[in-house]
Amino acid sequence: MDLTDLLASNLTFDFIIVGGGTAGNVLGNRLSENKEHSIVVIEAGGSNADVLNIIVPFYAPRATPHTAQDWNYTTIPQAGLNDRSLPYPRGFVLGGSSSVNSMAYTRGSKDDYDRFARVSGDDGWSWQNLVQYMRRNERFHPPPANSPERFDPAVHSLTGINSVSLPKFLRDSDARVVETTSILSQEFPFNIDMNSGSPLGIGWTQSTINNGSRSSSATSYLAPQYITRPNLHVVLNTMVTRVQQSNHSSRTGKPIFQTVEFAPSTGGPNRFSLTAKKELILSAGSIGTPHILMLSGIGDSSTLSSIGIKPTHILPSVGRNLIDHPFLRLSWLVNSTKTFDNAERNATLAAEEFDEWNSTKTGPLADSASSQLGWLRLPPNSSVLQNFSDPSAGPLSAHFELLFANGIVGTPPPTGNYFTISVAVVSPTSRGSVTLNSSDPFAAPMINPNFFESDRDLALMREAVRTAQRFVAAPNLADYILSPISINATASDAELDSFIRQNTGSEDHPVGTAAMSAVGADYGVVDPDLTVKGVLGLRIVDASIFPFIPAAHTQAACYTVAERAADLIKAAFN
Ligand SMILES: Cc1cc2nc3c(=O)[nH]c(=O)nc-3n(C[C@H](O)[C@H](O)[C@H](O)COP(=O)(O)OP(=O)(O)OC[C@H]3O[C@@H](n4cnc5c(N)ncnc54)[C@H](O)[C@@H]3O)c2cc1C
Structure with missing residues (x-):
């Protein structure tokens, strides 16, 4: 549906998911498995259907940068790269970056995830505990039996949702x-x-390709058998401009951030809002998520005040710790x-x-x-x-x-x-940032991977x-x-x-800008259950929560995080 349909519908939602990208569509699918839960996914970009540069695997390099399916970001001049600014593609389309990426599907090493578990203090993020979620994501298409040995069948799942295959x-x-x-x-x-x-x-190379066409979170997790669920709604061409405090907890006094403000992606002064009955989830990606948090006054208070945004919740780590390859x-x-x-x-x-x-x-x-x-x-x-x-x-x-x-x-x-x-x-050990120089939600953030x-x-x-x-x-x-x-x-x-x-350019793998840290840590943006520190009703599920970058292409980790997050959310609202 589009924004007009949404506004005309008078629907209410248990879960509002911001961003119909790689992680967001996993949540849309998994949370709508429970017929009692109503879900809306709000996506700034348009439909992925019929876009050949997205569908034809070899055309992937044409999908970005500088296209209608790209946010068309540019980094600030990079001191380590002779002051060059780089194009910084992100998918502006249903499926997000999974619709425009190069499709390499690499989980990373056991050590990468065990480090997630170590820094978060939650063993649920260890390799051993995440393999079940990797398998829920992957639907491996084995090559014909007579092809040369190119994979280990024991590693793969044939029953997940997202297609993966060999060349x-x-x-x-x-x-x-x-x-x-x-x-x-x-x-x-x-x-x-x-x-x-x-x-x-x-x-x-194993790639997210399904019988010769791209498999993205839009084609897999929102395939016809899922998108037709009456309790799952996807709104396109709608830009979330901020999240807002809807209430506070009478028990803990903590602010509850369950309201989302949005506008047509084409811009203009009109703003609309919706409040989630159960939870608001940001899955806007490593650039979009910190951007929305800062527009909402969640971040470093003095930096936000300096550009005219009223701080609403102090979390100085928002937008810091940008890591890329x-x-x-x-x-x-x-x-x-x-x-x-x-x-x-x-x-x-x-x-x-x-x-x-x-x-x-x-x-x-x-x-x-x-x-x-x-x-x-x-x-x-x-x-x-x-x-x-x-x-x-x-x-x-x-x-x-x-x-x-x-x-x-x-x-x-x-x-x-x-x-x-x-x-x-x-x-890499370099760390960059996403910051704002404008309170206008339609102005691009300042992206510094700090290569x-x-x-x-x-x-x-x-x-x-x-x-x-x-x-x-x-x-x-x-x-x-x-x-x-x-x-x-x-x-x-x-x-x-x-x-x-x-x-040198970017491998287009930014992570870490709303990073997970241990409960009680004096840094980080989310707790190990991915809820935003110090507030209620707001969770983040996308590549921004990675505390470190896996030594891998990042989509498999992103799908895995989203699969586990779906279980954490279901457990919280059962
Ligand atoms: C060109 C390119 C090539 C890549 N190649 C590979 C590869 O080969 N293999 C690999 O593993 N990884 C690759 N990656 C990286 C991988 O695709 C990402 O790490 C992963 O898809 C990120 O998922 P995400 O859910 O965090 O964000 P995304 O998938 O980017 O999803 C975020 C979604 O939120 C939406 N959104 C953002 N802000 C708003 C807002 N304000 N309102 C509403 N919606 C909003 C976006 O439009 C987008 O749909 C590549 C990425 C790019 C861009």
Whole structure:
């Protein structure tokens, strides 16, 4: 429904969920399992249906940035990146970032979740206790029985809601990458299944793809059999402008924040409001959630007062602790004509590929761009680890990631064929922020991922690049790799640092801006049950609550958090 339908309906709701994104739609689905509970999900963006750049897996890089499905944010100038500002995509559409992301589905390591449990003091966030929720999320589509060993069946669930699958269309670089894992097995071991809790090594990418089309929280958790539930309502094109105190508890005196104020996403002066009968849940993501909290006066009181927002509840951690993965693409000219650069330059070939996808949901467009991922740690004797303490969650967590692709992701140069290894620092120590310079809810917040604030992250990125350069120097790739188009393996550290600062962007994984901490901690925004500290009626369920960033792409963790949160909410209102 749209806002007009909602206003005309006079409906009331037990649960109001702000943001129909990755986490929000999990909650919409799970909470509406109880027919007695009425739910509304309020989403700022529009429908995901019929948007080809969302549906066709290989078109994912076209879904953002700077599109109608993107919030079109830009970071503030990054001191660590030669003062460049970066595009900072977030899904502005039903399904949120799960509708526009690159679909890699990586849970992360046991250590990542055990650190969540340690810092929150709640063992429910440990790997062992979360596996059941990972399995509720995942509906794995095993490849045909005769395909080569590319996954461990024991790791996967066939009965969850969100489709996950392995690449179906084999690309020219696939066999070369896998062969290198046996030729250089010491440094680049093959990992049969990176979702086992022990991700280290190189293995096949698992992606949120359902028979050749994207699986997002909108296509899975809001599939027709769920969205037609009479107690589940989804309102599109409606921007939540703040949350408001509706009452206070006569028993504890604590303020109750169960009212939400909203407006058409197109803007204008009109404001409407609804009060949840049971709970208001923010699932607006790592940028949207702290933005709404601060607009509501929940945050650091002096900063809020300085931009004319009346503080309503003091929680200085709101918007702090922004953590993201710095990301850099490296490409090499190769001695092969079978890369996906060809179709980017040849309209006839591109049309043929689209026709194949359109008629059978197969072919090169039915998979994402990256068929293998690698999760690697520095060797224990690395000088980086001698100069800095280990920033990872533990010995099972990677320091950096390699993403392999059979061509240039995006627009290639006019001639040549390419192989790409993108690299990312996945155990970063830099911390950034989301702040406001305006009380106008339609003004973008100031986003500062603060890349390379920490020298340790720059040192890790340097090692990641050197590692990718060693990978392409493998003897089996000698007649394949011709020359680097980005940076030479002979570059000095200073030259490499300068290249990194000039070319690094975001892997689009912001987390941590409304972080969970232990009950009674003097920092953090939510308690381990994800309720906002010091108030009643308000909970946060999205990537903003992560206290640390997993050494992984972040959607699987986000789905997992939302699945557990649904159980916590059900338990609280049973
Ligand atoms: C381009 C891109 C590529 C990525 N690639 C991968 C990948 O390959 N693998 C992976 O695991 N992760 C990837 N990620 C990250 C992953 O998608 C996110 O971590 C995850 O989806 C975040 O989920 P969320 O629920 O926290 O937020 P979102 O899914 O972003 O949901 C937030 C929702 O809230 C809505 N909203 C925000 N503010 C308001 C408001 N004021 N009123 C109403 N609605 C509002 C938004 O429109 C959105 O729908 C990528 C992200 C992007 C953007």
